[in-house]
Amino acid sequence: MADLLTAEAVRKEFGGLVAVNDVDFMIPERSIVSLIGPNGAGKTTFFNMLTGVYKPTAGKIVFADGNITGKPPHAITERGIGRTFQNIRLFQNMTSLENALVGMHSRLSGGIMRSVLRTPGLKREEKEAHQRARELLEYSGLRGRDNEFARNLSYGDQRRLEVARALATQPKLLLLDEPTAGMNPQETGEFMSFVSKLREERGLTILLIEHDMRVVMGVSDRVTVLDYGEKIAEGTPQEVQRDERVIEAYLGSGALAG
């Protein structure tokens, strides 16, 4: 399998603090890869470099054969990386449908002139966009919630809407930042099967961030473990689970002895 995304020696420093320390990383096409690590391990910082929110201090990120290092977020989204946020960041005062439509921004062409004139081409585009947005909402389990303000949705539905909005950007690679945070075990299970379904049905490549290792074990092809900004292990879930450094990072150095 070819690699959809590769990161070479990516590094991020905030002042003197090294948040991500020369991490090499790759995501094979159509795989589900998880990035795990204890709180504060640098997962979200790494994630933010992939999506353009932060510029890496050093290193190179290549996505679908194009160098995206230091590109602005909207350009990266346009190339095909969609993302969700760890702490839900929906457009709270927009409806579900509008949220999804904003996600389609880079896939639509209506400019200011055509919007004012409302040309037939634009009308058609808008109609199709609405149609597609409704389909996506339904696919993500939000049937009948189209015209509800995002803030009025239940917590679980807000999480689903985040995914629907990210899917609306028509990504090749979907980045999910702790998508199951705050979910109970049953919801978590449902969500994880939804993630697998995304790969099977839509051919997506998925990168998951989690701090709870158990969540990702079932679905991941590969797992990468970060601790204090360094990559300490990489491999199949089984390999990683047995890795001594991982156990130490998660449970403390005394754990092995016991």
Next chain:
Amino acid sequence: MFGNLVAGIRARWPEFEQETRRRAVRGGIVGGAAFLVLALTGAASLSLVFTFVVALALYVPAWSRLPRGRWVVLIGVILIAVLYPFYQVNMFEMPIFGEFPSVDTGVTMLIFIMMALGLNIVVGYAGLLDLGYVAFYAMGAYTAAWFASQHFSGANVHFGAVGVNPDSPGIHISIWIVIFIAAVFTAVVGVIIGFPTLRLRGDYLAIVTLGFGEIMPQIARNGDNLFGQNVTNGPQGINPIDPPGFGDTLHNSVGVPSDYLTYDKTFLGHDVSNVELFFWTALVLVLFTVFCSVRLRDSRIGRAWIAIREDETAAAAMGVPLMRTKTWAYAAGAFFGGIAGAYYASFKSGTFPDDFFFNISIFILCMVILGGMGNIWGVIIGGGFLAYLNQEGLGNIGGWMNGHGVSDFLFGHDIDVPLYQYGIFGAILVLVMLFKPEGLIPSSRRKAEFKEGVADQPLYDVQH
């Protein structure tokens, strides 16, 4: 087509009936009380009854519940506005506020409404606090002054201008073209100003725009010797500016006025004055602004503006280019500011630096806030009301206070109320912020934002 409409009306009839009944009760109580108060304070006349009937006819039936019913209200309001010069003299006298605003005041009100709508795109839609909007107004006015007056006396360019001697020096281009030039030019300036400033967030943006709002009038004031060129004619300003008009050819063939200032015709027994022509033209410009505002709001770019206002980081992550989208908002707002400025210059037949000081920016911002940010109806009402107060209302109130001994009772002597205008506007703003921070007629979105807040505090900043 027609069958669809009938079916639609039939389908929504029960809702319509129910809502109408509710509105009839509400309108009857509030309207009846207002009617009674007005009648008792000496405003009783046929015109009051008529006003009452028209207001109830627009409000009570739940028009918006019917398919295409919104048009009924819209067309009703447009008709009321268009016919205003015809019935203005017959209107009853309001208590305290006195007579209805003159048509002349009406023109100023409409121009300020246009500017408020332009600023609404920047502040209400995209959520960018612009404290220097007057700069665009000034740009528009000076563009009109350059291209439709004797200012550049070295040149001798004539193109479609009316009411000027063909031999008179300076650039004289038809006002309609000048308004268009002004709009485009101002939009371009908006982009140029926006480029460095829109990288900033929130308060920082406000401070920089405040700076631009201060720079522009200073350039206007001192521009009589800008690198050796007389650009703005300094504190005296530039006047006269050519009037609007369609020229003799169009006048003779279609009958539109050839020159607004010399127009003299009677229509339905009503002597049409040139101020009324300015009024109707301003109305057309306002309708154009409203049309564009609505279309933009419901478009891809309008959604992107709202998304940026709600959460910049998330908007960027969803593929909205922040700089470009914000710059578009700035340009669109500037565009309408430019139109308003150019038209106002032609209406007043002059442009003076004192018209463009910082307080005007705040004044226009007050209109947007008072009416309800993001809501077009709200902004129209806010803009119209404040412009009216500024032009006529405060004077009338002062006259009433002095005439009825209220000033004497409160302060011991007569007072000149318009002198305290900014204190009064400030007080209005404070009261609105205290009791109805979302404005008089808020958009449903904005109302929610004031209750629940938006995610405008980024957890981390996009570093671009």
